[in-house]
Amino acid sequence: MNLTAEHDVCARVLTEHDIYLFREGSHARLYEKMGCHLVSEGGVEGARFAVWAPNARSVAVIGDFNSWDPGAHPLHARDDGSGIWEGFVPHVRQGQAYKYRIHSNFHDHQADKGDPFAFYWEVPPQTASRAWRLDYQWHDHEWMASRRTRNALEAPISIYEVHLGSWRRVPEDGYRSLHYREIAVPLAEYARSMGFTHVELLPVTEHPFFGSWGYQVTGYFAPTARYGTPQDFMYLVDTLHQHGIGVILDWVPSHFPGDGHGLAYFDGTHLYEHADPKQGFHPEWGSYIFNYGRHEVRAFLLSSALFWLDKYHIDGLRVDAVASMLYLDYGRAEGEWVPNIYGGKENLDAILFLRKLNELVYQAYPDVQTIAEESTSWPMVSRPTHLGGLGFGMKWNMGWMHDTLDYMRQDPIHRKYHHDRLTFSIWYAFYENFVLPLSHDEVVYGKGSLLSKMPGDSWQQFANLRLLYGYMWAHPGKKLLFMGGEFGQRREWQHDESLEWHVLQYAEHGGIKQWVADLNHFYLREPALHEVDFQDHGFEWVDCHDTQNSTLSFLRKSRDGRSTVLVVCNFTPVMRQNYLVGVPYGGFWREVLNSDALFYGGSGAGNLGGVEAAPVPAHGRFHSLTLTLPPLAVLYFKHEG
Structure with missing residues (x-):
């Protein structure tokens, strides 16, 4: 074995220190050691595998390379009590599919599981992981050198929220979604021409059900294969950066689905989730809740967060459903939840996890932002942890969104009775570092498009929408607008169709688009509108x-x-x-x-x-x-x- 290959193998082997950090819950780069890593050992090409399954009787790797034979390549449990099974499998090649055959110590349970640390998966509805390397030559050096300024709290930040599968589709090819490389230049050029500074992507982490929009995640270390390879997604990020556009990833550490190949009941026990459904199952979403009190689970999630910043040059993490993490009684009736040790409803383990997450992210990357989707009045969400805060850089202002849309829905003759809906937001505008969101959540499930919420005849609807945007861009706080809103899409968003680009043939829709572009460009060059967003x-x-x-x-x-x-x-x-x-x-x-x-x-x-x-x-x-x-x-x- 040459020295380079030997070093590569050693770099992939779990050390005693790795195990210590893993069991302590502070290991933030487990992806470097866990999962599947293509290496050469003793001159033989293959892959090292490592998976956490402490309650397994046996674990084997099955895949394309051994005809899916569970007897061909068993893994061996470490003798340090970590619960990690590992081993080298020869002749594994890039792109080959695999799973773990896990035979549990409990109830004789047996299941074929995808790799929690897989870098790439089969295209859904197929469910196997794929062996993959993450080599890529980046060309975004100028962006990376300047992004501290571009992501700063005093910078102009105007975010275009995008669902990659439905931004544009290809009518000549069965209206399929664009691939990562196909969408890269059009999206980058469009966002730049419209004056947006960042693109926020609805979750691209691998998910089995397209209709979940990515919010039911099975692959926390893999961009969905629906649109291409990991390198294709890197190309998309790279292209956006070269056009001066930052990339924020919607990240979901709050819950995960119960699909048989995923994290739920992973080794025949409730490994990643709480065993008690009052703590471990989300009744509204039909999904499982991470056990933040388990050290190894915290390390898994921390590693996922750092992974996207390390390997994909992501500029920010929008953390989904933070309120559901903070409150033990979230979405539950009396008697359906378990109080904390002090009898309260606060999830103490989740609080500690979120603080640790933000501390690690800003320690490693002080030039990025974490953004909380937190819908309650929880104090100090976007304040440093050393002051008692949760440590996020920014927080979505859901109160502003609800009050403003409620006001704009009113017939103008009645608006004088609801004036406080507009003025109230300033009373609390500077208690947090707020983002003003008009997101995907406001244009789905029968809520209609933003344009359809506006009262009056057609002319008044468009005038009201322009007024809403003008008021929003002037109000303190960074901006976020979901795709389609920038040209006044008439119907609510449909995830399995393209946006209504054809309406731009009509002058009133083109007027909305030009108005948003002009608002953005004035906002970019006018320090009065962005320098002091978070102080009175x-x-x-x-x-x-x-x-x-x-x-x-x-x-x-x-x-x-x-x-x-x-x-x-x-x-x-x-x-x-x-x-x-x-x-x-x-x-x-x-x-x-x-x-x-x-x-x-x-x-x-x-x-x-x-x-x-x-x-x-x-x-x-x-x-x-x-x-x-x-x-x-x-x-x-x-x-x-």
Whole structure:
């Protein structure tokens, strides 16, 4: 064996230190040692296998290389009590399928399981793992060198949420989904042209049921084979980076499905999940809940998180369903859950896991972000662990989303009775580092598209949607918009169909698309709209009390105070002439964005490019602007002195 091959084998062998960290729950790179690794031993090409199955009577590797014969290549249990079975199997080649035949000590249970650490799987509905190497030559050096700045909390972050299987499809080939390499350049060019800074991918981790959108995961170390190989997915990430677009991965450590080849009942016992269904089974989702109190399970999940950052250059992890992890009674009635040792409903093990996760991620990659989908008022989600927080970089603002959509659904004549739905968000806007999400969850299960939620006739619906986006892009917080929303898709999202790209032949849809692009590009270059998203000195109300007219006006300010943007929203279809708005400075205020402009599909009302401030006091300020407020519209003004 040459020295390189010998070193490769040694690097794949579990050491005593690995076992110590594994059993302690702190090993964050188990994927380097566990699973299947193609190596050469004694001059023979093959693969080393290692799998955790502490309650197994026997474990064998079955696959294409041994005609799926369970007697051909048994693994051997380590004698250190770790529960790991390992061994070398000769003549295993790249791409060959395999599983573990696990015979349990309990109930004579026997099952063929996929590899929890597999880098690649068969294309569903096939369920075997594949032997695979992750070699790839990256070309995103410029992005990686600059991403600390691009991912910073003071940076402009506008996220385009994408489901790869339904963004575009190929009508000439049975309307199949695009492969990773096919979608790479079109998606990258589109996101860049639209001004988005990041793409967030609904889970690409391998999952058996396409209709789960990736949220029922069986392969925590593998991109789904539906769209290509691991290297094909690397090419997609690489291409997005070369176009200046960051990649956020939707990651699901909260639950997993009960499919027979997956993690559930892995060695004939409840290994990864709690044995008690009151703790280990999710009644709403019909899936299993990880046992975060088990050290080896924590190490498995920590390793998955670091894996995507290590091997795929992922720029952020959006952690799904954090609330379901934090609360023992999540989705459960009285008597259906087990209190913690203090009698409370907080999942203490999950809290410790999430804190450890964020500490490890930011220690290894201070230039990425973790983002929590957390739908409750749990305190300090996006605050450092040393201050008592959970340690996430950011958190989805679900309260803002629900209140804003509820308000926008109202007929404008009734909006004055719901004005507080708009103003309430500022009371808590700076307690967390918030992302404002209009995500996939708001356009499925009969909820309709964002456009269909808007009241009024067709013109008013489009005007309301432009108004919603203008208000959202001006509100403190980073931005997230699900695909199709940027051009006003009419029907709700269908995961097994393409987006309604054909509607762009109609001017009103093209107007929405242009409006979102212009919002993004102004947001990118205007520090007042992004530098101080998470502190109150970047925001100032002008008038939040004009409930009768359903208007809002506020200021956004840059960190150094040199850049100021005035935002005025009119949430009624009534044009308001000679509307007085107080401003902090005299001089000219240029109208930089107007959602009612003709080329967006509006009526063309506005302020002829800008207004000179008059020395007339209003709203507690010494100067004011006399404005024309177009119907159902938002105006942005920039002070130019």
